[in-house]
Amino acid sequence: MSRVVEVNQLYLQFEANPNGYTLSDLNFRLDHGESLLLLGPSGCGKSTLTYCLNGLYPRELDGEIHGEIFINGKRTSDYRPGEISQHVGVVFQDPETQFCMLTVEDEVAFGLENIGVPHEMMEGKIDNVLEMVQMQTLKKSAISSLSGGQKQKLALACILALEPSLLILDEPTANLDPIATKDVIQTIRSIKERTNCSLIIIEHQLDGWTELASRCLLLNRNGEVFYDGDLRSAIKNKLALLQEQGIWLPKVTQYFLNRMTQIQRELPLTVEEFMKNPFPLHGYEEVNDTNIPLDTGSxxxxxxxxxxxxxxxxxxxxxxxxxxxxxxxxxxxxxxxxxxxxxxxxxxxxxxxxxxxxxxxxxxxxxxxxxxxxxxxxxxxxxxxxxxxxxxxxxxxxxxxxxxxxxxxxxxxxxxxxxxxxxxxxxxxxxxxxxxxxxxxxxxxxxxxxxxxxxxxxxxxxxxxxxxxxxxxxxxxxxxxxxxxxxxxxxxxxxxxxxxxxxxxxxxxxxxxxxxxxxxxxLPLEKLHKWQLELPIQVQVQNCLKKEVNYATQSS
Missing domain, CATH: 3.40.50.300 (P-loop containing nucleotide triphosphate hydrolases)
Structure with missing residues (x-):
């Protein structure tokens, strides 16, 4: 299997912080078609690593960088300016920072023009990527009229038009409502199946992503890798370190960790996984965690x-x-x-x-x-x-x-x-x-x-x-x-x-x-979903447990 990314002994230091490294002795590999969760505390260098992989650093770096980075077997420093964007595509937290045109169609065309795609081929490419992100009907729309989820999909379409072998998603759902978040994750899953591109997903909230990427690369606050492997194994063997570094766990996993004095079984990573094999919480009485209002005044x-x-x-x-x-x-x-x-x-x-x-x-x-x-x-x-x-x-x-x-x-x-x-x-x-x-x-x-x-x-x-x-x-x-x-x-x-x-x-x-x-x-789920809302994980789990209890009672 061909290797898309290879990082060897990467050190990066900003001029503003001469006494410490933002990234320190970083080493990892990513094969073609592989998906990776890049996790770590806020400020540990996850986005900085992205700028190294897409060639922005060291070109725009106020500081020093040491080590080697290879993209598709070629050093990033050997790529011509702008050339690496055809190999590494990045979708940032705020998609609006990536837009420079007025309409959906023109925004996708802009990137194609920059890499010299003939005009007679553009129409087909634009239609293809907009179909991939379910935005064909919005082709002529003004970008300003789009919702947050639609803007995130447009940013994704602009990157896909360049056909990169590596797609980096930097907190792509951070500002989206729950239903739009699910929609974007499903869109990326569909794209992955169709293109088999490599994925690096930078996220704090892991829900929805764990089925897309089982491997995780964990960074600590010093920008060092302290784990590279399966997420389940990380939770089982590195739990104390994960918690010490402030790294989020899937919400359903955290729910059970908060309510179990001893972990005697493999914890679910998704609600769907739990619903397929629900288990009771022995010796723990569920309470309503919702705030009790203080006496409100005038x-x-x-x-x-x-x-x-x-x-x-x-x-x-x-x-x-x-x-x-x-x-x-x-x-x-x-x-x-x-x-x-x-x-x-x-x-x-x-x-x-x-x-x-x-x-x-x-x-x-x-x-x-x-x-x-x-x-x-x-x-x-x-x-x-x-x-x-x-x-x-x-x-x-x-x-x-x-x-x-x-x-x-x-x-x-x-x-x-x-x-x-x-x-x-x-x-x-x-x-x-x-x-x-x-x-x-x-x-x-x-x-x-x-x-x-x-x-x-x-x-x-x-x-x-x-x-x-x-x-x-x-x-x-x-x-x-x-x-x-x-x-x-x-x-x-x-x-x-x-x-x-x-x-x-x-x-x-x-x-x-x-x-x-x-x-x-x-309220009925249909109404919540109409408003783009979802039940909290703990409510979903409690509802599932109640159904199990009711089913057991009726059966007996």
Missing amino acids: PYVEASHIYWDVKQQPIIQDISLTFYRGEFIAIIGANGSGKTSFSRILAGIQKPTKGSVSINGRKVGSWKESLLREEIGYVFQNPEHQFIANSVYDEIAFSLRLKMETEGIIKKKVLTVLETCGLLQLQHEHPYTLSQGQKRRLSVATMIVDNQPFLLLDEPTFGQDASSNAELMGLLQRRYESGATIAMITHDMELIHDYATRVIVLYKGRLVADLAPTELWE
Whole structure:
């Protein structure tokens, strides 16, 4: 079998970090047609390795690189600029960073033009790759009109048009709703069957991917490989190290690990695997993990008949809601349902076309901006949208300095937040040099340092490893328990189950549900799937166990 990737003794060091390596003594091989999960904690160098494999480094590297990388038997350094893209295709976390044209058809054609494909051959190639990702009917559509899942599929189509032998997916479903995530994974599975290309999948959330790739390459926080092999064996033999490094496990596997004092059997990697061979949890009484609401106070934030249009296209349609003090609210729905737009209107960042928002009975428009920001903290979906300083420390200290606090108090507050968010060692780094997961933690840190009583967070946990996720959610839970009102946009059904006291569901810009999490899970699956939602893994497992008990009872 031919070898697609060979990496020998790879070391990489950035100029900004002269005292340590981002990647250290990295060695691995990947054969033609093989699939690999590349796993590790946030900031361990997974995306950096991608830039080495696609030839971006060392050409654009501010630092040093040592070792050898071969793609299809040829050193990456021997490829001409741009040539390696025909062998290695990368789909990044945010597909919009890869687009440069206005329509679906033109975007796919752009890459083909760059490699000199004759115009008479383009039409067939474009149709072929759009058919592979189920987007033929959107060929003439504007990219701006696509949903998040459709944009991810378009990015995939653009790469497939170049017919690479290696496809690298860098957290391709990080910003997608549960049903769109399933759809993208199924699309990639279909592509793999049709093309037999090699795959490297970089992910934190493993659900849906384990059947596509059984081999995993595990990196630690020092950018070193500590395991290369089967995922089941890694869980069986390296569990303590996986947990220490904050590497996510499949959610169903973690569910049973949390509830079993002794592991006496092979744990399932998927819910489907468990359903084929369910087993009871002896000696463990299942409890409802959903948050019990604290005593909520008076009306706090009130949205009245909110509408918002863009170029006469309705985005938000007649939403009226009241948020009460001391709630932990999840705002959920499909990609493109209006969640981010609505949250920005609530925060006073965006004005509605019609309707009003009041805080403490006072309309947002009448608040002085500085006082409004002391009341509401907002964490953007894209962390870079809120960075303005040249170091992590100064980014967090910025708002405190605006309030004229002393440097002594500022230092104490900033260092506390840095440690809480796992950024203490990065305090002197520029925000833009951080990994995506680290940027997300910094964006949260800049908001929580001010202790605003109302926090609005847009996907605060995407791109986080298990340890960072637990730290962030623990921090938000403590803020909630101390009296803050939390409103969080998320696609993570487990977070909703474990933390939310109330769930607001948006669908096509309208409010379609406002209820407790336990009530949401009891709705018909057809309705949840229509809204692009899925049951949390623990609810799926519990439902399966209940069916088994009912079946056994009826049989006896």
